[in-house]
Amino acid sequence: MKHLIFSIAMIVVLLTGCSPASPVTPTAPLPVLATLLPTDLPPAAPVPPSGEPRSLTVMTHDSFAASEGVIREFEKANNVKITFLKSGDAGAALSKAILSKDAPLADVFYGVDNTFLSRAVDAGIFEPYGSPMLANIPAEFNLDLKNRAVPIDYADVCINYSQAFFSKNSLAVPTSLDDLLRPEYNGMLVVQNPATSSPGLAFLLATIQKYGDPGYLDYWKALKANGLVVVDGWETAYYTNFSGSSGAGPQPMVVSYSTSPAAEVVFATTQLDNSPTASITSPGTCFRQIEFVGILTGTKNRDLAEKFVDFMLDVPFQEDMPLNMFVYPVNNQASLPEVFTKFAAPATQPAGVPDTLSSLRDTWIEAWTQAVLR
Amino acid sequence: MKNLRRILPWLASFIFLGVFFFLPLARILALGVGVFSPTFGAQFIPRVLRVLGFTFYQAALSTLLTLVLGLPVSYLFARFEFPAKTFFRALTAIPFMLPTVVVAAGFTALLGPRGWVNLALMSVLNLEHPPLVFVGTLGAILVAHVFYNATIIIRVVGNAWAAMDVRLGDAARSLRATPLQTLWHVTLPLLRPSIFAASLLVFLFDFTSYGVILLLGGPKYATLEVEIYIQALQMLNLPAASFLSIIQLLCTLIFSAIYSRYIARVTIPLKPRSPWLNLEKPRTVGQRLFVIGLPVFLILFFALPLLALPVRSVVQLEAGRAQQAEIRPALTLDYYRELFTNRRGALFYVPPFEAARNSLAYAALTVFLSLALGFPAASALAHPGQLEKWIDPFLMLPLGASAVTLGLGYILTFNRPFFGLPGSLLTSPWLVPLAHTTIALPFVIRNLQTALAVIPEHYREAAAVLGASRWQTWKNIDWPIISRAVVSAGAFAFTVSLGEFGAATLLSRPEYPTLPTAIYRFLSQPGGLNYGQAMAMATILMLVCGLGILLIEKMRLPGTGEF
16 A cells, blocks of 8 residues: 555656646747847837736647747847647637637637638637738738738648659659649549648639639549549648658659748758759649738737737748748748748749638538549 | 435546536537527438448447457456566557557558558569558558557456456366357356446447548548538538537447446456466467467557557658659668757747656646546446446546547636636646546546456455454455556556547647647658658657556556455
8 A cells, every 4th residue: 555655646746846737937048049139130129118027828720830039039029928829720729719709818819821711700709900010011912901810921732743753754744733634644643631631622722713613523523533542631641642752652743832842851851952842833723821810809918919910020020930830921021041942932823712712611622522532 | 424425436526527528518519509400400411320320330340350359369468478478468558549640650651552561562573553452441440440449458358357267267167168168158258347348448439530530541431520520620610510529429328328237237246366376378289379379460460550650760761862763761860869959949849858748747647637536436336326327328428529529618618717716727737637537537437347346245244244444345355356457547547648639639738748749740841850750759659658558567556466
């Protein structure tokens, strides 16, 4: 018995000693960054407010990433402590925000994309905020004219291909959706199920834009006849089926982002002078995903939330995003990292969100399921 | 007063589940009640029936196959001594706690279109296309389910078998029963409660399966849980999702109710014997073959897909240059080295030790909570009165609840101050182990309950006659008999927490990253380094799991050896 009591006591000691019970201590920024960044950036405009830092909560999806130095700079300038509430993938995070709108869990929500935008806005989770920074943002990104959601970044969902495969087999790279139906590309494309994957849905929308409803169904039936492979999500498609990245799978073409080739270089095991993959960005083959931020209805920190939205639209954060999330900044003053200009190209004439999306999303996906999977 | 004393033991569990399971569930399900209209029904019902049919079919088939593998292995562990037994026990338990992404990656590396098996077959038989189609088939779903859940049968049935007096079989044989007759008329009837308990758990897990179906079965197959996920998080159609959840819960309740009715009739109080006295060394040729052959099969079935991960975490497959189509595998430790560096000053960088520590802290808390709550409840339910018989099936419900639904219910329920607690529980890291406990508790209760139910009441009466206090009776009679079940229950709770089942994915907190969240983070970005790091992190998770299980098994609980 003594042993048991001892072990229970040990567990209790361990637990109270380590993580969940101990108070939140933010990890110190890396020494290099801490010394470099403040001198790099313009000095914080007014005298920073003193006293206890206030707190601001930002709800976002799991893919959100940023450099610590950039965030700490905002915190210092505004005497604020930011808590990021990561809440699952984009759909899960939005569900969470909508469900908790009567007693919002955060002040700001970042990461609703143009395919979900109308749901978020109709649910009334956002307060309008016409940020002065919007002056630097091209009007094409500003989809909500009442400024309830403010665009932050965009990324193009495009077909990626393995450079090695096409050059080794002296095969021409397809340049249009029609090309994909040609027999020489039989069995070479893997896509994601639009019911379970957001790039999957984005690519479906690109085909709907191109062929119309119900023309897109015929296109997909023809794709299926040409050996199309469908998997549940991006991870499986990219790492298991696609042959261009580390998975070395059977399909040399995959639906991914036009920035993925740049990520392949950044996250290569050995230094690369060219990306193993490239994307097809010709007109009408891609879909442009735009991500938005909004101030959550009922926030008690409206002033700080506004400052945070301005900060996200400002150059330092906009220039930090590309290498953290592999997206393009919407602010035209922000310059792109070299790896983007060299290895990634934005799509030409990408598809956008059709007006009927919110009412027809379910119908389209169900019709697609019947045509392609059953 | 007498009633209160009867109620008290399971009251704590019931209140806990009430607050952390039934309340959030009710909040979210209420959204689905108003939705049912004739037009909605006409559209939705055929789809639901199709999905329900497949859900049943694959769950029943998976459970059956899990029994086919699990029962011989239980027998092996219960009756024979052989080298590296603890290792084999741990080996069968590790899959249970691995995230599905990782298991799917392991199977794909082994059996996928460019897996080792297909590559070998292609080069040996000189084929142009991979001959073996595994990923995207019903077979893949079934194999993965057996791989995941065999440990439940092995543990629950194995423990019962180990404690069953081997002399009962000897007696039957001396009465000239054939081995088959002995098995059919003596062994199986005595094992029935544990076989049913384990099968129910396995069935419920297969019934609510989600990740395996999506990743290994592919988009052609959909279970109820997959549909719930799609409706809730992709279509944002919460009423439809909660309607589907209600159906799933009703099914769970029906299975559990049937089980509870049945189990009360078939449990036979048994004179237990120390498991150590029942062990033997293999003697006959048949026994030797069994004791050698089965572990070899276990290595093939469990170790190969698992090994695919550590191997992949030290092998670089990336083509060096874009123009080179040939892939030359090279050994590397870069992925591990990279785990420990925050190259670009990322805000959400996760140091591996911190992730392991957080995972372990959550797991320890879950083990403690679920044993503390489950023990009294199991004691009460082992000898149920009328009331307990009604309560019993409800305690199993958390296993059949949709993880997504429960997670969304937590959001509705805990996003505001609760019972006067400061702040909202939803933003507290404590909610994670609490959510893990709701899932682990049914396991723990079932595991302990089957062990407690077989203790003959007259043992306790004899002790009482001899003047033993309640505490002495418990310490000297109950504890030695059930201590193995306690270890096993603790191990379950540990694995449930470490594998982050269910609702936890919606509740994770970035300040306290765990190993599974770190794995998902790497897998969601392109690039060879990210994939390699995900495999390295998964290998670390596997090691932590394996060591944890070995430690729990090794814990020499007082009394275990003395009976």
